[in-house]
Amino acid sequence: MIRLGSLAGYSFEGPRLLGGWTPPGQAAVYAIAYKPDPDREHYAVIYVGHSDDLSTERFPFQHPRAACWIRRAGSKWRVYIATFEVPGGARPHREQIARELMAVYRPSCNEQQFDHAWKDEWIADHSAPTTGPVARRDPGQRRAGQPGSGPAPAK
Numbered sequence: 001m002i003r004l005g006s007l008a009g010y011s012f013e014g015p016r017l018l019g020g021w022t023p024p025g026q027a028a029v030y031a032i033a034y035k036p037d038p039d040r041e042h043y044a045v046i047y048v049g050h051s052d053d054l055s056t057e058r059f060p061f062q063h064p065r066a067a068c069w070i071r072r073a074g075s076k077w078r079v080y081i082a083t084f085e086v087p088g089g090a091r092p093h094r095e096q097i098a099r100e101l102m103a104v105y106r107p108s109c110n111e112q113q114f115d116h117a118w119k120d121e122w123i124a125d126h127s128a129p130t131t132g133p134v135a136r137r138d139p140g141q142r143r144a145g146q147p148g149s150g151p152a153p154a155k
Helices: 066-073 093-103
Strands: 002-004 009-018 028-034 044-050 078-082
Touching: 002 078, 002 093, 009 028, 028 093, 044 066, 044 093, 066 078, 078 093
Parallel strands: none
Antiparallel strands: 002 009, 009 078, 028 044, 028 078
């Protein structure tokens, strides 16, 4: 078992050597990894995907991104897979988990990348008598001119 994700929130089965692995006919999120140092049990995630049926993904090495995995790992015998069956998870939930993992690990073999960042314009301003303003940033990050950010700019 290996834990992956922000705050290591998902318990993946594996990692196991991809060569010789027979994928089960089940839906799952999967991470492809390799060991940068073969003498340590440390893995680098190089690809994240999800599937409605792992047995249709053309594992181990007919997958469209397999050449990238092998090139990155240095050998097909250094490529590993870890899988996570999302409990009660439908396709949208698996997609969300895969996007989160791509944002966290920035896997080099994924063609599409995601970012955890968010922008102020994505959050609408609002006011209510029972709440304060919407938090725009982490508590320690303030814009110039906001309370607690130092002197206001000169007019």
